[in-house]
Amino acid sequence: MSGPAAVDLAVEAVRSGRMVIVVDGEDDSATGNLVLGAGHASAEAVNFMATRGRGLIRVAMSAARLDALGIPPADTTATGPARDTFRVSVDVAAGTARGISARGRAETIRALVDPAATERDFTRPGYVFPVGCREDGLLAAAGEPRSVTLHAEAAVELLVSAGLEPAAVLCEICGVDGELAQLPELLELGGAHDIPVIGIAELIEYRRRELCRVRRAGEARIPLEAGQFRAIGYVDGTGREHIALVHGDLARAEAPLARVQSECLLGDVFGSRRCECRDSLRRSLALIAETGDGVVVYLRGPDDVVSRTPATCPRASPDLDSRNTLLHSDIRSAGDILTDLGVHAVRLLVDTADTVDLPADIAVVERVDIVADPLSDGAGRLPADRAVRHTGFGGPAASRTAVNGVVVNGTVATGTVVSGSTATGTAVTGTAVTGVAVNGTAVNGPAIDTVTRTTVDAVNRVGSAT
Structure with a gap:
């Protein structure tokens, strides 16, 4: 592991159909996974994972894609991110080999990433274990060190960096004693089989740089x-x-x-x-x-x-x-x-x-x-709890109350109140909107319900400023 250069080698390896070892730390207790692009899954590759990786073979891919294939959560009582992560195991229905075999599992893995596949193409339970990954990817999972989710997200992100289908086969690596292999053993395995070894932290930094380019x-x-x-x-x-x-x-x-x-x-x-x-x-x-x-x-x-x-x-x-x-x-x-x-x-x-x-x-x-002009009205900056929310012109209103009881810049745009004091559903005291911009002035008196109702509803959604 040596920074961007190591990640470049790993990206090229998965792009060419080879495996990579992805580890979750730099100390000797770090653990790792064999990772391969799902589209490159072969009987030989699955057999290598089973005999040298020795852990559970999983397929990490989009949770949305797994939903489309009708593969439900393994635990339907789970809540939060865990519900979408672990899915019921599957086999390909039209497989030419038994599901537990290396060839059978390779067929199932390739079927999962076949864009023409549908729910009818799979039986469950089976011998391949899908893992659903979130849409916002590895950078969102970065705060979950050494979790199954983090390893799965890292595997998918590596495939994305290589320009491949965002679906990866991964297998936790265990030693000959059956315990999780640690960094020295992972480096030894990589060296013996010419498999690049990278760290998740390096991959995160690499992806951040890629996205910023x-x-x-x-x-x-x-x-x-x-x-x-x-x-x-x-x-x-x-x-x-x-x-x-x-x-x-x-x-x-x-x-x-x-x-x-x-x-x-x-x-x-x-x-x-x-x-x-x-x-x-x-x-x-x-x-x-x-x-x-x-x-x-x-x-x-x-x-x-x-x-x-x-x-x-x-x-x-x-x-x-x-x-x-x-x-x-x-x-x-x-x-x-x-x-x-x-x-x-x-x-x-x-x-x-x-x-x-x-x-x-x-x-x-x-x-x-830069010698900037000071604020001349003495009003100070707008407090954080009175922030205007995004709607765009023609959308609902923004903050519930005005700063110091006045309208900020007196601006109203096409039914969108930027600030002002609003009475729920009935009147706008001191400020009303006619559907066109009102700059610096307010229309007093009762409000027009057909104009203010969406504004009031939106204000209620945003909540009161304190």
Whole structure:
């Protein structure tokens, strides 16, 4: 086991139909599984697992696919994730060999990943044990060390990295004494049979890097308030789109000005005065334009970005230290974007709330302060418990009460109240909506039920702010 290089070898091995040993730690007590792509299951491979692995042979695949095949949970009384994990054992109905044999089990395994297979193609119970894996994969299971779920998720993730069908055969490795084999014995087995050995932690880091990697998706010149910029679009491994706003010639400066900023819908788009995001972004663009050469890397959030609290901005609340907080994956994506642009050293634009660090391969030679305009209304930042929830225009309402009893920016959009005080189902005291935007004003008097009812219902779903 030696980091990304070892994982690269393992990925190539499973892609070519060979086995890999995946272990759950780096100390001598670590245990491991033989892993093989289910589509490559042969009688010889199953026999090797049975005679050298000696543990239970399982097939890890999507829980949704197992549901479609009508393979129920082994314990129907179980609740939570365990219910979907362990399934009733199966055999292929039209097998040419007895189910317990290596050939019979190989036929069943291949049938499980046959896209044409249906519930009628299997009998149960049988000799192959399916394990359902969650949709969010290994990274979600990373907090479950040395569990069956973690091993199953790691096996599937390895197949995904190899570009294969996300279904893996795995077998817990036991020693000749019948006890679980530990790391020294696992390394010996791998060496004797030329089987790559990798750790789950290495695979997790490898997958994180893969998902953060970006590719260029397009480019256009756009006139901004600060000047003429090039907008270069990028897409990462999760499908999120990021933007680099480039001014001048980045190759002209040894360390151009650079700003890395995470998306804040209310601040950047609607000009919320509960955070400094818009001011920081505008000042960064202006400083870069004045200097001549530089880039703003603008990192988009997930699809449900507006559901992130507080107020869709990670800097909008003292409860979150008011920082331009970036996820590990965001930082890696930012580094990859800068590298793609040929930037290896920067003068990093920061404000007093920032705690941004770039990957080690991007040198920060200087941190340049952005002097952002202070909040002028004295209202402070929007508390975390009054965050606006994601609905989009035309959707239900957001927070139940307004900060200090006033409407934030007085904004209402197509039936979606951003903030305001609402009486359940009957009236809107001080604030009403007519289905069009009302900027800075409120309509007093009783509300119109046909307009407010969906708003009130949505407010009740979000819950009261305290």
